[in-house]
Amino acid sequence: MRVWLIIASFVVAASARHEEYEGWSSYYVVPYDFGQLEAINEIVQKYNLDVYGHPAIKREGLVLVDPANKKNFTNALDELNIKYRIHTKDMKAHLELEDKMFKDKVSPLPTRIGGRLPYDQYQSVQAIHQYMDDIAAAHPNIARVVTPTVSFNGQPMKYMRISTTNFQDTRKPIIFLDGGMHGREWLSIPPVTYAINQLVENVTDPDLLNRFDWILLPIVNPDGYRFSRDSSVTFRKTRSIIPGNQWSMMCPGVDLDRNFDFVWNTIGTSDHHCSYVFPGVAPFSEVEARVVRDILHQHRNILMYITFSSFGSFIMYPWAFDGSLSDHAFRQHSVGISMADAINRVKHPSFLPYRVGNAGLIRGSGMAGTSIDYAHSVGVPLAYTIDLPGVFGGYWMDPIWIEQVVIETWEGVRAGVRRALATN
Numbered sequence: 001m002r003v004w005l006i007i008a009s010f011v012v013a014a015s016a017r018h019e020e021y022e023g024w025s026s027y028y029v030v031p032y033d034f035g036q037l038e039a040i041n042e043i044v045q046k047y048n049l050d051v052y053g054h055p056a057i058k059r060e061g062l063v064l065v066d067p068a069n070k071k072n073f074t075n076a077l078d079e080l081n082i083k084y085r086i087h088t089k090d091m092k093a094h095l096e097l098e099d100k101m102f103k104d105k106v107s108p109l110p111t112r113i114g115g116r117l118p119y120d121q122y123q124s125v126q127a128i129h130q131y132m133d134d135i136a137a138a139h140p141n142i143a144r145v146v147t148p149t150v151s152f153n154g155q156p157m158k159y160m161r162i163s164t165t166n167f168q169d170t171r172k173p174i175i176f177l178d179g180g181m182h183g184r185e186w187l188s189i190p191p192v193t194y195a196i197n198q199l200v201e202n203v204t205d206p207d208l209l210n211r212f213d214w215i216l217l218p219i220v221n222p223d224g225y226r227f228s229r230d231s232s233v234t235f236r237k238t239r240s241i242i243p244g245n246q247w248s249m250m251c252p253g254v255d256l257d258r259n260f261d262f263v264w265n266t267i268g269t270s271d272h273h274c275s276y277v278f279p280g281v282a283p284f285s286e287v288e289a290r291v292v293r294d295i296l297h298q299h300r301n302i303l304m305y306i307t308f309s310s311f312g313s314f315i316m317y318p319w320a321f322d323g324s325l326s327d328h329a330f331r332q333h334s335v336g337i338s339m340a341d342a343i344n345r346v347k348h349p350s351f352l353p354y355r356v357g358n359a360g361l362i363r364g365s366g367m368a369g370t371s372i373d374y375a376h377s378v379g380v381p382l383a384y385t386i387d388l389p390g391v392f393g394g395y396w397m398d399p400i401w402i403e404q405v406v407i408e409t410w411e412g413v414r415a416g417v418r419r420a421l422a423t424n
Ligand SMILES: *[C@@H]1O[C@H](CO)[C@@H](O)[C@H](O)[C@H]1NC(C)=O
Pocket: 046, 047, 071, 072
């Protein structure tokens, strides 16, 4: 409990920018084999550390470590001969530097070229929603915006339904893409808006519209995304609070990708509000997760669900909670390989090649209450988390990479949906 008190007091004191990261460091850590990967996960859990990027076998992850746990963390790694290196020694100074470097690159307002959303910077919630409304207004015969509700902080939850047959042709399988489930994963949003662009504005593959219907939810967690942009780049969860609950008020929010009602809060989560993987006080406590749930329930013919996240260059499928394989594992893997191959062929040389596999096995630990496990459990045969290519020097992916990432990711989606249909 002492650790939580320390973290909570930082959070409360965090009126000045990045004060909460005084004394923190971040480390690259790379396991040599599965045993080391599991050991890293245990250390992370023991000291309640924030995993910024997941390690995998022979692939570096990035872990943020608070001052009280630095020594314990490095000692534990040393003891097990696990390789690590400093990413940044002084997180606070580094975050301040990144603010200066990138401030001009974050535009609060859209700078639009015709209908197209530019991909040279991260767009605000408002800009993305405006883009979706404009697309729907310009293409009423195929595109519609649905706003089922608002987020905890009252921002609209918006998704697009794109169909040449207004979802009336039930033989057409549905493809459901979402992004922005974690506030700080800014890069996970543009691949979804780019899909809108490629389906409606720049239609180079009419078969994708003729053979599929599409649901596109670019920002699952608008409150976390806004908070990450405006206040704390590293913020991950929603912004919900439970009035009267002091811990909740000190450490707002829930990890949305642990809030789904499938073996909820059984593994890879923490009951404490201040944890980075707090799954909420109940499954579907978060309105934002309920929006995803309702889409999954309302559409019985979803062939593929992809949630974009960052980072690591992984394509992962259920079951995430225990690393076991479902009856659909062969198909999940072969469609995953098609996506990885298509992206790896055109990816930027500085990005890691995509790895495909079961989510629990790639990460070396189970995660309960994820959206992919939930989607699969309610009958979506193909459900993927696509961890996009990663951050390099800092905590924030330079916007110069957005265009490259959206183009190569779309190559993967195109290949994946075609392969999914061919194996139907
Ligand atoms: C971390 O190390 C210190 C000193 O070695 C020890 O007193 C403390 O209990 C450790 N923390 C945890 C959570 O094990």
